[in-house]
Amino acid sequence: MFSIDRSRARRRGSVLALLMATSLGLAACSGTADAGGDAAAAAAGPHLADVTPLADPHTFVGPSTARLAESDVVPVATDPRPQLPVTVTDAQGTSVTVHDTSRILALDLYGSTARTVVELGLLDSLVGRDTSSQFPEVAHLPLVTANGHELNAESILDLAPTLIITDTSLGPWDVVLQMREAGIPVVVVDARRSLETVGDLIRQVGAAVGLPDEAELLAERTQERIDRTEREIAEVAPPAGEGLRTIFLYVRGGSGIYYLFGQDSGTDSLITGLGGIDVASEIGWTGMEPVTDEGLIAMQPELVLLMTKGLESTGGVDGLLEAVPALASTPAGENRRFVDMADTEILSFGPASADVLEALAVAIYAPGATAVAE
Structure with a gap:
């Protein structure tokens, strides 16, 4: 038996669904039947244990793309017998x-x-x-x-x-x-x-x-993997309180959609798990709201997380900086410090959460080990 605040869940789900539907509409216009299918075909990324981390992630310049490392789905039971009805x-x-x-x-x-x-x-x-x-x-x-x-x-x-x-x-x-x-x-x-x-x-x-x-x-098992991955990330991330000031942007250039995700959106836990400082939550930005110049200037992010197709929709890093000029005046914009990941992966909180954390950590702390796209 389980229960939840029904109105809150439906409200949040409907807003995010509307945004994501725009994402998939973008893919359909480009002739892609399955948005994110390109992610499935992309080369797998390395494991965090196999890369050499940056000496100082605060000073790195350039964008990077997070790619899941190869990992097979291993069921917890090979012949489960559901207890029905x-x-x-x-x-x-x-x-x-x-x-x-x-x-x-x-x-x-x-x-x-x-x-x-x-x-x-x-x-x-x-x-x-x-x-x-x-x-x-x-x-x-x-x-x-x-x-x-x-x-x-x-x-x-x-x-x-x-x-x-x-x-x-x-x-x-x-x-x-x-x-x-x-x-x-x-x-x-x-x-x-x-x-x-x-x-x-x-x-x-x-x-x-x-x-x-x-x-x-x-x-x-999933929680143990998340905990273990977060410990591994802590070994390559800056000390507590000195992490990269990070935000999550949801962008759809063709539709003029530029949303900043904040506290209680799920991305706050993702950023914290990556050893970053969730600056949207820091200034009290809650849920999902259209980005403002004032908000970006106040946050001064060093790192921006995005969905791959979102970044592509703006014309890449140059297009994004042109579309959101205030972003260019932040450390993230000045250093072109953007990390993108496939739309169907980056917010897929579930049994694969540890894999997503690891892939993003590699892109953030060892970007030379990932495919870099301008």
């Missing part, structure tokens, strides 16, 4: 009884729900995927989202799922309601994502598929 109260307070997990759709904005199902040992039960689920094990499955992150009712019904696990980050919501009316059990999990909520998400998904014990094992 199971009844859960989902994140919206709805009581849902699940009788059959043989045909699962696990759908969200981040791809983390599907990844969780796979790592619980139910890969063969997945019958489709969302646009964000790009990892190799599920890349062959048919898409049930269109025009970015828009749920397609016909595609979903064609797959005859016996269980749908989703959250409020995808829409239109009428499609979710339609699936329930069609008699399909739909379990809505918490839409909030951060390093702090990873274990909760895993447990919620595990409860929905009747694998609470396996979920506990996976949550513990």
Whole structure:
């Protein structure tokens, strides 16, 4: 059983979904069927233990791209036996009884729900995927989202799922309601994502598929990997209180969207986990708001994290600095200190969180070991 502040989750999920839908619309215009598919095909990055870190990350000049190191998905169980039927109260307070997990759709904005199902040992039960689920094990499955992150009712019904696990980050919501009316059990999990909520998400998904014990094992394993990676990062990052002043920008140049993510957006935990100083939270910037010149000048960031397609949409570093002139007057702009990562990876808080942290840490603290793009 799990519960959540319903209005807050839906509000945050809907805003971020709108922004991300713009992201996928950008990809569609460029002729890319699966936004982020290029990330799946990109060369893997190195592990943090295999690189030589910068002597002083504050003085490095130039952008870099974070790439996940090669890592296989290793389920916590090879032949899991779901305890069914199971009844859960989902994140919206709805009581849902699940009788059959043989045909699962696990759908969200981040791809983390599907990844969780796979790592619980139910890969063969997945019958489709969302646009964000790009990892190799599920890349062959048919898409049930269109025009970015828009749920397609016909595609979903064609797959005859016996269980749908989703959250409020995808829409239109009428499609979710339609699936329930069609008699399909739909379990809505918490839409909030951060390093702090990873274990909760895993447990919620595990409860929905009747694998609470396996979920506990996976949550513990995931947290251990996050803790270990954060310790490794601490060894190459500046001492506490002296980290890089960092912000996360969500940009879509073609649409004129420039958002700064702050406290309670999830990126605050990501920045802290990377050994940085989350300056948006430092000045009280909460959630996701349009960036302002005053805000950037007040923050004086040394490092900017972005999604790869967002940076591309502005024409690269030069285009971004031209579109946001105030950024050029910050240490990050002066040193062209921008780190981007695939749209479907950088905020995919879930079982792969430690891999994302490691890839970003390599790009930040050993940028010569990553592919550098202007």
